[in-house]
Amino acid sequence: MESKERRLEILEKTAPGTPLREAIDLVVQLGKGGLIVVADRDTVSPLIAAGFELNAPFTPQAVAELSKMDRAVVVDAGLRTILYANAHLAPDPSIPSLETGTRHRAAEQTARQLGCPVIAISEERRRTTIYLGDWKYELQDPLTLLAHASQALLILDRYRAELNELLAELGPLEFERRVFPYHVAVIIQKIAQMLELEEELKRLFVELGVHRELPERQLRGLMRGVREELELVILDFQKDEQKPVEDVIHGILEMSAEDRLSPEAVLRYLGFDEDDLERPLASRGYRLLHKIPRLPMSVIERLVKEFGSVDQIERQGRRQLQRIKGVAEVRARAIKAGLRRFKAGYATNLEGF
Secondary structure: OOOHHHHHHHHHHOOOOOHHHHHHHHHHHHOOOEEEEEOOHHHHHHHEEEEEEEEEEOOHHHHHHHHHHOOEEEEOOOOOEEEEEEEEEOOOOOOOOOOOOHHHHHHHHHHHHHOOEEEEEOOOOOOEEEEEOOEEEEOOOHHHHHHHHHHHHHHHHHHHHHHHHHHHHHHHHHHHOOEOHHHHHHHHHHHHHHHHHHHHHHHHHHHHHHHOHHHHHHHHHHOOOHHHHHHHHHHHHOOOOOOOHHHHHHHHHHOOOOHHHOHHHHHHOOOOOHHHOOOOEOOOOHHHHHOOOOOOHHHHHHHHHHHOOHHHHHHOOHHHHHOOOOOOHHHHHHHHHHHHHHHOOOOOOOOOO
16 A cells, blocks of 8 residues: 555645646646656656657646657656656556556556556546556546535534533633543544544645645634644643653544544543543643743643642632742732633633633
8 A cells, every 4th residue: 555645745746736737637628538657767667668758848738748649658756857758558467457448457557566656537537547556546626625625624613613612611620620531531532533634634735736725724723722722631631641742642643533432442541441430630730821821831830740730729829829930920910810710611712811
């Protein structure tokens, strides 16, 4: 199976606005079909039984014109040079292929044998198919991709609203020590769904090429603060404080979508076992303290180390808070005011102050 990085690389090269995509679109418009191999000379030359060696500069117009000769056009991996035109490809016929058309069968067998991208453009269906190793993918037109992206962004917007509700409910519970592991698991599950959808959208944006700017801007807005919130929730509630947060996040995101539906499975990555699931948790306070303006993480860490939990920090007077390095009178007042707002249920979601 070809790597995800190589797939994204060829999708990026064939995205709207790129020279290779312009060449593909020109071939489609001509209605003759075509075959484009993207490989260096040493890789592809053993499979070329006949054809013209060109070594001409790569231009979309030249590739389209040369495709009229029916056989393959070979361009180098850097898309700088057209190496061969009217190339008759002779891949190993024993390589399995499910394609019935001559052009697409040759494309699939060549891609499997060489491990390089081969692009087949259908004459009748006017469809473009990319082959890379065992991977096969049909290019989508930008309008279809934009429709998919819009739908995914709407779902992400709903997820963000649901996450904000969960976080708003969590805030007051943290001061009363009425947070249970289930509350934490549901928030982590929701953020994991958002991060997965973000990755899907980023792959779509690779295909969208020059059309990606607006949906990409929407995605940035919808995901603002989400991963940071996940890190802070884990810092607040993970049982093993010494375990790196990134390791916890990596483990959760590597779970299958089905396994992640189980709160118990998610909580195992935070160090909880079955005996812990009915016990209320003390929140350390990283997430809420981080929402107080101009309160550095170094000061937050000292507060948590000294007092242990957000409810204990909230109970301290200003003088007790000022004993902590980095907390003067103004900052102590800001901490007290911020925690009072959070305790009353204000500003505990992603938007904060």
